[in-house]
Amino acid sequence: MTTTTHAIAVPSPGAPLVPTTIERRDLRPDDVLIDIRYAGICHSDIHQAQEDWGEAIFPMVPGHEIAGVVAAAGPEVTKYRLGDRVGVGCMVDSCGECEYCRAGTEQFCVKGNVQTYNGVGFDGENTYGGYSRQIVVKEGFVCRIPAGIDLDVAAPLLCAGITTYSPLRKWGAGPGKKVAVIGLGGLGHMAVKLAVAMGAEVTVLSQSLKKQEDGLRLGAKDYFATSDESTFEALRGRFDLILNTVSAKLPVDSYLGLLRVGGAMVNVGAPGEPLAYNAFSLLGGNKVLAGSMIGGIAETQEMLDFCAEHGIGAEIETISAGQVNEAYERVSNSDVRYRFVIDTATIEA
Ligand code: NAP
């Protein structure tokens, strides 16, 4: 016995999304059933729907920025009760035993974390994500959305929030630090808000000055257009940390030139194409080029609590199920301010 729920699916690589129904498993003892209220659209959804990262599983129900309310709980669930406001991000399971799981970095589970969608559970079943009305998730992969953050603006925190929070923390964003954020999209705008709340001095590096007013309103001190060659001269050697949130290939050497001696550039953007750099761009200045993938469950909860404490949510545009294909187009064209969130009540067969 399973539960049938309405969803929106990508039937085949790159095809438009269509309404459908899917089955959710019966509750296991440590599962919760979540009535999804909002699901954010991450650029990773588009990468996977288009197979930018390689072969994917179809039909695909994307969505790993999930906010909702607990509708039922298995008998061994201890953390959540009916009516609790909860979120689910990019993972729904991991082995729980390897050194990385034990260290709270389930995303690096040696058996592979189970992705919220476009994944296969340890039971062999395909996973389906948040563009749906309900989902069943093991309680250990569910986070609590603190009072004070509305569910719609909370949804994007489950991926865009944690993916930027984790490297900002790890690489020391804080008072006295100059942080640049490349790309003012879903991840980028969260990075600006979070780095500002951590006390860093933040600069946005965007393709144009179109969104400058927004960037400054979000707390950035400076805003530069990367289409203007003089930007790279003006900012040479300025930053302690650069967070690259861009979904496409970038001229990495130009950006490494903006780091101070010992500075770090961290990539969270995940284009399908390889990024290239010249070894001397790192050697001259003992610079670091690093990567970061989402964050563990405990750190995701820490990020949500941090956001509640600092009054941070995503800047969103709420859409209905029928507008999802148009939203995909707009995200692909960098035309998003700053996250599309699907009102899942509008998902119908
Ligand atoms: P998004 O909302 O589309 O934002 C990306 C931004 O990058 C755009 O708004 C644009 O900002 C800039 N950009 C786009 N194309 C560009 C180009 N050709 N040249 C220069 N800049 C360009 O996407 P997102 O949801 O924030 O995701 C960003 C990337 O992070 C994606 O590749 C996604 O898959 C990846 N991601 C990684 C993780 C992880 O764990 N590491 C997690 C989530 C997402 P401007 O208009 O300001 O230039």
Ligand code: ZN
């Ligand atoms: Zn994402």
